[in-house]
Each structure stands twice: as structure tokens, then as C-alpha cells.
Amino acid sequence: MSDIGYFTWDLAPTHGDAPCLRDDHSDLTYRQFADRVDAFAAQLSERGVREGDVVAVMLPNRVELLIVLMAAWRLGAAATPVNPTFTAAEAEYQITDADAALVVNEGPDAPSAGRPSIAVDEMHTSLPSGPALDFRPAGSDVALLIYTSGSTGRPKGVMLTHDNLQFMSSSLAEHLSLTAEDHCLLILPLFHVNAICVSFLAPMLAGGQLSVTGRFSPARFFDDVARLRPTYFSAVPTIYALLVSQPDEVVTDTSSLRFGVCGAAPISKELLERAEQRFGLVIVEGYGLTEGTCASACNPPGGVRKLGTVGPALPGQTLAIMDESGVLLPPGTVGEIVIRGANVMHGYLRRPEETHRTVVDGWLHTGDVGRLDEDGYLTLVDRIKDMIIRGGENIYPKEIENALATHDGVLEAAVVGAPHEVYGEVPVAYVVPYPDSPVTDGQLTDHLRERLTKVKLPVAIHVVDALPRNPVGKIDKPGLRSRHRLSTTARG
Template identity: 65%
Template sequence: MSLDYLPWARPESFDALPCVRDEHQDLTYAGFAERVEAAAEQFAEHGVGRGSVVAVMLPNRVELLVSLVAAWRLGAAATPVNPVLTAHEADYQITDADAVLVVNAGPGAPDGGRTAIAVDELRRTPTGGPLPAPDTRHEDLALLVYTSGSTGRPKGVMLDHANIDAMTSQMAAAMKLTGDDHCLLVLPLFHVNAICVSFLSTILAGGQLSVLGRFHPERFLATIEELRPTFFSAVPTIYAHLVSLPETVRHDTSSVRFAICGAAPASKELLTAVTDRFGFELIEGYGLTEGTCGTTVNPLGGPHKLGTVGTALPGQRLAIMGPDGELLPVGERGEVVIQGPNVMRGYLNRPEETARTLDGGWLHTGDVGVLDEDGYLRIVDRIKDMIIRGGENLYPKEIETALYEHPAVLEAAVVGAPHEVYGEVPVAYVAPAPGGTLDADELRAHCAGRLTKIKVPVAIHVRDALPKNPVGKIDKPALRALNNAAAAPQAPAPAPATSH
């Protein structure tokens, strides 16, 4: 491992090549390295050094990438902060990470009471001030990426440069990246997917990166036609919006040789619709932040198995584990566990949770899956999402798959709702495709023709759109909260007023 994604590890022959751009600037490899050096000087003047942490709270833009790499230039780590967090949420992350410096939007932006540099004041040209020689090591902490906090306060996932080096090398190999590749980045850069897959894997191969500030379906396709990227990575929600555009919306997407779908389960119907409409190869993958993003992917060029998330990336070991800790044979359902150099160091300052998650030398994902005879993984569901109805285990993903088979369903999510007799029962939330309408009774009949009676949702709620978490996944905790609130005992109605 050589950390070749770092500017100071690249050969001079890369200097004049296009590197990164956003809507306001376009940098070569030499230009990006110069910006990193300038920011590193400025960071050092504010006390950043080996072992420090720099918090970066910015929307998608080149300066976010510059700030991450500038921290690494000094042997420090970076913690990217979702720029839409409230001050309370952002201050928690900044404080928990013990950041010594915050790069943010400027006055009024959260800083956790720490020294802050406004993005517009970020130094662009080196002054020649004293800086130590680059000495980035594999064991250095590189990223503190905070989980979404769906089961409590967000946790800082510690990823070192050995983790990142392994992940970028594995992804670049799996995607067959070369210097001719050009990635269009649309996912948020506070997430490890955008950092490792879109940014660092592309730079490792000597390719170029175009950063979008926000996603709009028609504008996204127009940007593909304009910039001619060769690949991009996105979540199912983005693909659902793209295929829902009117047939009259047409743009040239022939430059795209493949796209990646990850971060949340996608239906077979959606994957097929994307390929049929746009013509590029769509490969579904699977991973988690604790594994530095990716663990499996359907092989580029095939063979693909719809309904699976592909096979393990080279260098990773994937297995299915039973409740007793024994590894299960092909075809049996159990928890997905992972080993490899991409597995996190642990959770920051949470030794007990780290021990549970890394128990027995395996990363315990909390996902239920099945491996077939060819090593392809099918994700059944999240362990914590499983609905136990009268002692029967129901997997929401199976019910969601049935709902997605209805042509008018754009989004679907199934959660457990409290029930006095059965403990839990399945309840569905759905959103229609643009211009479409959904009828709850019709959908229940649709499910009844595909599922056994106990799996048919007892209620189906039609909404204009389903809530999303910051990464773009459907927010099931929010839906569970709706169910729990609906099931909570109601205060007695006040007695009617009487007159005398």
C-alpha cells in the first residue's frame, strides 16, 4: 500500500492533468496540490498537527476536499460535518471529535466554540511558511465519519489511512478505473461513499472529478451531456427520480460506461428501468461506514444477479453467521459479517460498542443476508428492522419488494407497528411515481396476491414523498415514530361544557 491518493505521493507527470472542479473552479493536479499546501500552512498556524482533528462543515465544493487533504498533510484527521445540521447537532460532533479547528461557511455557522476559518478566507496560495515534510502513515487516523444516529447519539467511526488505502485500491480495481475516467460526484461529501468511491478512487487512478452542489434530475442529466463523465455513484432515490422523468426529457448519457447504486436496497424493477432507459451498466453494491464504504459489488461487465448486491471485493472476506457465532453454509440466512483491511479501527471513545461490533475478529453488520453458491450476497433485511408478529419473523424488505412490483409505486417502506395481540404488525408507507395515483385498498390486494396473509400490511399510508435521512435513505426511524405516536394512549377528551 502506497497512499497514492495523496498529492505528495503522485508523480510530476500528473501536474498538468485535470483533477477536480465544481461550479466555480477547475483545478489541475498541481493546482489542487498547491491549494492543499496553502490550507495546510493556515491550519498549522492555528495549532493543527499530528493527532489533531479538523472539522469541515461545508456543502459539496472543492474547498471541502482541499480541507480534508490539508489535514492529512499535517498528520491530522478530518471529520466532515453535514452542513444542514442544527447548531446543537453540529456542536455535538465537533465536541465529540475534539476538533481543534473548524472550516465552515462563516459568521453564524456552528463551530462548537472552537477556532473557525470561513471558507472564503481559506488560503489559496502558499506563503512559503514552515511546514514539516509530508509524513502520512498508514496507522494515522484519517477520517472520523459519524453515523446517522438512528439508534442513539451519532458515533464517530475511526478510519485510518490503511483503511482508506485498502478501500480505494479495491474500488479502483473493481471499477477498472484509469486516467481516462471522469467521475460526476452527486452524493454528499460528509459521507464516506462520496469521499472514498467518487473522490479518492478516481484520484488514485489519475482520473478527474466534477463536484455537483445539489441534485436536480433534469439538471443532472444535462450535466452528464455537458461534462461527459464516465461514471457516477448514487442512491436508489436518485435513480427513482431519474427514471420518473417524462419520456420527453432526453439527454446524451453515452459517455457513462457504468453507474453504481448503493447505500440502500434497490428493487429489481428500478435497476432494470435505469438500464433500459439510459443504456449504461448499473452495478449494485453493498457496504457500510464501519467497512470504509464498500464490501460487495456486482462485477462490472457481469455476470450480474438481480436481487443480489454482488460478490466480495478483492481482499475482503464475507460470511453469514448464526446466533451462536458459527459460520453458516451456502443458502442459510444469518447475520452478514466481514473481515478485511477496510474494517474500521473502532468507534471513537466507545470501547464497549466497538467490542460488540468487532466481536470475534469480524465486523458485525446488523444485516441479515444469504450467500449463494457463487458467493453472491442477497440482503434480506436489517436485524433491527425485523418485525416479530405473534412469534413469526417478518422481513420488511420482502414486503417492500412486493410493493415495488406495482408500477405506480416510486417509494415504499415497511415498519413494525405496535399491536395489542400480536406485538407487532407490518405497516407500509408508499409514495407514487410523478403523475401517478395510489389506492391503499388496491395495493393491499396487490400484496395479497404475492405474500402470505400475515405479511400483508395491515395499513398502507400514501404520501407525496417519504422522509429521508441526510444520506438519502428512507428514514425508517421517523416512520416508526409516526406509528408509535399513533399507537400511544390518547388523553381523554375534555368533558363538554355545560350551561346553568
């Protein structure tokens, strides 16, 4: 018996006819899920997929995507989920870089980079005759290749092993106190490790169930919660902002929800409080990286929550703050966040130099700035690369964003550095107001004057309808910087 606890073929004998996995088209028990996995694993084997290969899967969120992941693991192969909204060039880059042996996609018109492919509608659903599959993946085998968003260059494949995934999913199940009574509503994209670990593997370990929702909208979300009665979900700040922006007359039944998780990007304390009050549930903010297999810190649903922090280290991990020379700093000191534990990635695919720069003496260097308090709760300060240097003075955009968020009319805010002939860089803000709460740049500037020193005040505040996002839902700050440069050039 493998030490990995989330394999569906091991779970089926225990949980059998218990509800496991559903979407708009399928509703599977643990046994039915295991049978579908074995059926497709046999099909992959017939198509030549072997131990150590990579299977790419380019599908929107649906049951079949999870079947592909588990079927690849059944054969000792790794899986690389591809963003289904990618252009052909983006998809082919990932498929080629991962050296995928086969691609599962939506049909012949979908990108495959010239590799063999299986359309989702051609996936076998019935067990073949012959001997049962009995391969057992090792914990050290690479399970997932998750590609970074590529904001700092070409996307890199992060190699995560089954040991990484087992450690992370069991740690999350413990921290979130998941049981067989828990039911996750999946709304985040499955090409990202957050959805795979928090919403899929953790409830599988607990014997719980997962409902895969369709394309997110507030109306769809509220309907699914009322109909399916999930106990938790994981989302990004943008989704919480959309939910609390619904008119007051939108009456919702969220009584089944025990808690919500917020990750992928920082959420303002004000938005978090509004969401908790509006929907009557606990929201725990967490923090992590793909390179750290999803999450490294999280406020506990049933313990001490400190709003404005992302909580303490998850079980089995160590968080620390380090200076530029590699010295660990005491509580209350600002520096780079570093992480150690069995969650740290195996490495970047075929990029040993970048791996060695990122993981040094067992510490994963995050590129994020933060501080720990005496209780070990982590406060995020900002990304190192987003820091603005104005006339030699360091300015953290998140501090300005937090100050903007204290205005009742501000739903979201993003601050970026803009080139300046004298100071080098100056802060510029982009603000999304709440519906029916118009604000002006002058009002927001006056609001900030009471909260920030003059050097931190944005030289311009743009009130906009929406902020650009990357595929994971994070605010696209490189895109904002480019937008600002283009608009400045056009005016010039």
C-alpha cells in the same frame, strides 16, 4: 515514499497538468490541487494544527472541502466532515465529541462549538515562502472520523485510518476498472464515506478526474452529464427514483456514462431495471457500512451481474453468514452478515466497549440479515433491528417491500412494524407511486395477496407523496414508526 497512493502531493509530479478536480467555481489540475492543499496546510499549521489533531469541516460539496481533508492529512491530522444542514446542536455535538482543534465553515455565524475557525472565503490559496511541507502520514494514522447517522442513539465517530482508505479506494478502482480516462460526477454528500471513497479517492488513484456538482436535481444532473461528459457516478435509490420519474419527453444525453453505482440502501430490482433501460447504462448495486470503510460487496460492471443481489465480496474482503452463536453458515442459509478484511474500522472513537461488541475476532458484525449463494453473491434480507415479530413469527419488511415494488405503479415502498395489542407488532406499508400512476391501498393489497402469505400482509397501506430520509438518503424508518404512532394516537 508512503504506501498511500492518493496523496495529492505525490500525484502532482506524475499527473501534473492533467485535469483533476472542479466545481462551479474552480477547475484544478493535479498540480494546482496540490498547491492549494499545501497553501491551506501551511495556514492550518500557523493556526496551531498538529499531528494527531482533528480538523472539522462543515461545508456543502465544493472543492474547498476536499482541500481541507487533504491539508489535514498533510499535517498528520484527521478530518471529520460535518453535515452542513445540521442544526447548531447537532453540529456542536460532533465537533465537541471529535475534540476538533479547528473548524472550517462558511463564516462567523456557522456552528463551531467555541473552537477556533476559518471561514471558507479566508482559506489561503497561495503557497507561503519558506521550507516545503514534508510530513508523511503513516498508514496506521486515523484519517477520517465519520459519524454514524445515530438512528440507534447518539452518533458515534467511526475511526478510519489511511490504511483503511487506501485498501478501500484501491479495491474499488480495481473492481470498477477505473483508469485515467474515468471521470466521476459527484452528487452524494461528502460528509459520508461513500462519496469520499467511490467518487474522490478511487479516481485519484487511477489518475482520473472528479466534477463536484451543486445541489442535486434531475435537471441539474442531466445538464452536468451532457456538459461535463462523466464516465460514472454513485447515487442512492432515491436519486434513481427521481431520475426515472422524469416525463418521457425529457430527452437526455447519457452516452458518456460507462456505469452507475447504487449504494447506501437497497434498490428494488424493478427500479434498477427501469433506470438501466431509460438511460442505457449499467448500474451496479453495492453494499457496505461506514464501519467497513464504505463497501464490502458490489456487482461488477464488466462481469456477471445478478440483479436482486449486491454482488460478491470486493477484492481482499471476506463475506460470511453467521448464526447467533457465532457459527458460520453454509450458502443459501439466512443469518447475520459479517465482514473481514483490511477495510474494517480502527474502532469507535472513545467507545471501546461498543467497538468490541461490533468487531469480534476480526469479524465486523453488520446487524444486517442476508444469504450468500454458491457463487458468493450476497442477497440482503433486512436489518435485524427492522425485523417485525408478529405473534412470534419473524417478518422481514424488505420481503414485503420487494413484493410491492413488482406493481407497475409503485416507485418506492417502506414497511415498518406497528404496535398491536394481540400480536405485538404488525406490518404497515408506506408507498410512493410513480407520477401519473395513481394507485389505491385496495389495489396494492390485492396485488400482495397473490404474492405473500396472509400473516405478511400489511394491516394498512398508506399512499404518500414522499418518504422521510436521514441525512445520508436512507429511508428514515424510525421516523416512519414515530409518524405512525403519532397518527394512531391522534385518531384515538
